[in-house]
Amino acid sequence: MAQGEGIAILGIYVADTAYLASRMPKIGETISGSGFTLGPGGKGSNQAVAAARAGAPVRFMSKIGNDPFGKMALEIYEQSGVTPELDVMDDMPTGAAFIFVNDTTGDNAIIVYPGAAGTISVEDVRARRDVIEGARVFVTQLEQPADAALEALRIARGAGVTTVFNPAPANPFDDACYGLSDYFVPNESEAAAIVGFEIETEDDARRAGADFLKRGVGTALITLGEKGVYIHSADISVLVPAISDAPVIDTSGAGDAFIGGFATALSEGRAVQDAVRFGCATAGIAVSRRGTAPAMPERADIDALLRRVGAMQ
Numbered sequence: 220m221a222q223g224e225g226i227a228i229l230g231i232y233v234a235d236t237a238y239l240a241s242r243m244p245k246i247g248e249t250i251s252g253s254g255f256t257l258g259p260g261g262k263g264s265n266q267a268v269a270a271a272r273a274g275a276p277v278r279f280m281s282k283i284g285n286d287p288f289g290k291m292a293l294e295i296y297e298q299s300g301v302t303p304e305l306d307v308m309d310d311m312p313t314g315a316a317f318i319f320v321n322d323t324t325g326d327n328a329i330i331v332y333p334g335a336a337g338t339i340s341v342e343d344v345r346a347r348r349d350v351i352e353g354a355r356v357f358v359t360q361l362e363q364p365a366d367a368a369l370e371a372l373r374i375a376r377g378a379g380v381t382t383v384f385n386p387a388p389a390n391p392f393d394d395a396c397y398g399l400s401d402y403f404v405p406n407e408s409e410a411a412a413i414v415g416f417e418i419e420t421e422d423d424a425r426r427a428g429a430d431f432l433k434r435g436v437g438t439a440l441i442t443l444g445e446k447g448v449y450i451h452s453a454d455i456s457v458l459v460p461a462i463s464d465a466p467v468i469d470t471s472g473a474g475d476a477f478i479g480g481f482a483t484a485l486s487e488g489r490a491v492q493d494a495v496r497f498g499c500a501t502a503g504i505a506v507s508r509r510g511t512a513p514a515m516p517e518r519a520d521i522d523a524l525l526r527r528v529g530a531m532q
Contacts, residue, residue, distance in 0.1 A: 223380060225276030226482050227354035229344065229371045230263010231336030231362040232281050232305075233314035234288040235511050237471065239322040253322045259295040259512040260316050261336070262360045262387060265472050269479020270358075271300040273501055274518040275486050278354070280304040280347045281363070282335040288313035289335075295512055304350050306343065311335040318471050318511075325506065327471040331362060331388070339363040341370045352378035356486045358478060360385040365392040372399035381485060385478055386413070398435030402491075404481075406442045406474055421458050424449035428456065438491060440481070442474055448495050459495045462528050463503030472511030477502040480521065500524045 239254035259268070267279035279301050283289035289307060296303045314334030320327045344351075344367050351357055357375035359368045368384070369392070375382045376399045384400040386392060389412040397403065407418035414427045418441060428439035428451025438452035445467070447460040480501025484494035500521050508514035 223353050223355045223378075225278070225354055226270050226356045226358060226486050227278050227280065227351050227380075228263050228267045228270070228357075229280045229339070229359040229363065229368065230266065231261040231314055231333045231339075232259065232264040232283055232292045233261040233316045233331055233333065233336070234258070234291055235260030235316050235318055235471075237318040237320055237510065239320050241322060243319050243328060256510055258510050259291055260318075260472070261314060261331075262362050262385065262475050263358070264292065265475035265511050265515070266358055266360075266385075266479040266482070267301045268295060268299045268512040269476045269501060269505070269515040270483045272515045272517050273480050273483040273521060275483040276302070278302045278304050278350050280344075280350060282306045282308055282311075282339055282343070284311050284313035284335045285309045286313050288315065299512075299515075304347055308335040308338070311338060320469055320471060325467050325469045327469070329471065333362055336363055339367045341366055343367065344370045344374065348374055351375050351380065354380050356381045356383060356482045358383040358385065358482050360387050361390045361392060362388065365390060369393050369396055369399075372396055375399075383478065383482055383485070385474070387474065389413075394434065397431065400435075401437040402440055402481075402485075403431050403436040403438070404440045404442065404478055407444070410441050418443070421449065424458070425451055425456055440495065442477055444470070444473070448477065448499060450491060450495055452491070455492065457492070459492065459499060461503060462496065462499040462524065463507065464524065464527060465504070465507035467506045469509050469514065470506050472514060473502045473506050475511065476505035476515055479515065496525070497521065500528070
């Protein structure tokens with residue numbers, strides 16, 4: 220375990236434009252919506268906000284444009300306690316995301332344009348080497364270019380920093396990333412895209428986890444939505460149930476909430492199963508609220524939910 224402090228995250232920030240409706244329109248069709256929100260998003264950024272609100276010192280590495288959406292990013296980081304490590308570009312816009320949210324089920328579908336963050340390069344990552352090497356836990360995903368994620372994982376591993384790799388969205392990446400991942404965290408669809416079979420049961424998740432370990436992963440954490448998170452490593456293979464005591468109204472950002480909470484607990488030295496429970500509680504609160512980053516809970520809310528759930532068991 221590294222002796223650094225807190226969490227370093229490489230990823231993208233985008234402005235989330237979320238539209239609520241009963242269904243997606245067909246091509247050429249216009250339908251009426253039931254709601255709209257504009258707020259901060261992007262997987263890495265959401266994870267950074269989740270981790271900071273959960274109590275961890277967080278430094279977030281990315282690029283934004285010199286525009287109103289970029290100013291929105293700086294505001295959420297100031298409010299949440301995230302230390303921004305950002306390059307501001309004058310010739311590229313800040314990224315944006317279209318989010319459809321079913322107003323009955325809370326299910327979502329998303330289109331992301333990374334904008335300025337899509338230009339994050341290996342050289343940009345190397346320029347932030349001190350940020351990565353100074354952390355206790357490093358987190359990245361695949362919304363920024365995959366070669367940048369690989370380089371960051373290499374730097375983290377070389378410094379003994381615990382690595383968390385979220386292969387989302389399901390874009391191609393170098394196989395070397397597996398062996399650099401202390402924790403490999405896909406959802407069921409991302410896992411299925413890699414292993415070639417659907418993840419529908421605990422046994423499926425166990426098989427997928429075993430596949431990831433053969434590829435070099437330290438521990439596989441397969442997020443399964445309302446079912447919870449399946450942990451598979453050389454020492455443990457178990458489903459940790461979802462944790463919530465409120466109705467689900469918006470699942471967008473749920474995986475990011477989990478990873479932010481999980482990374483926070485890891486950075487505090489908690490064992491993997493305890494850290495997963497903490498991440499599940501973080502996500503369980505987030506899905507009971509609208510939005511992505513704005514839905515991320517504070518530490519007191521997470522601790523309170525875990526106490527309530529523990530009292531009911």
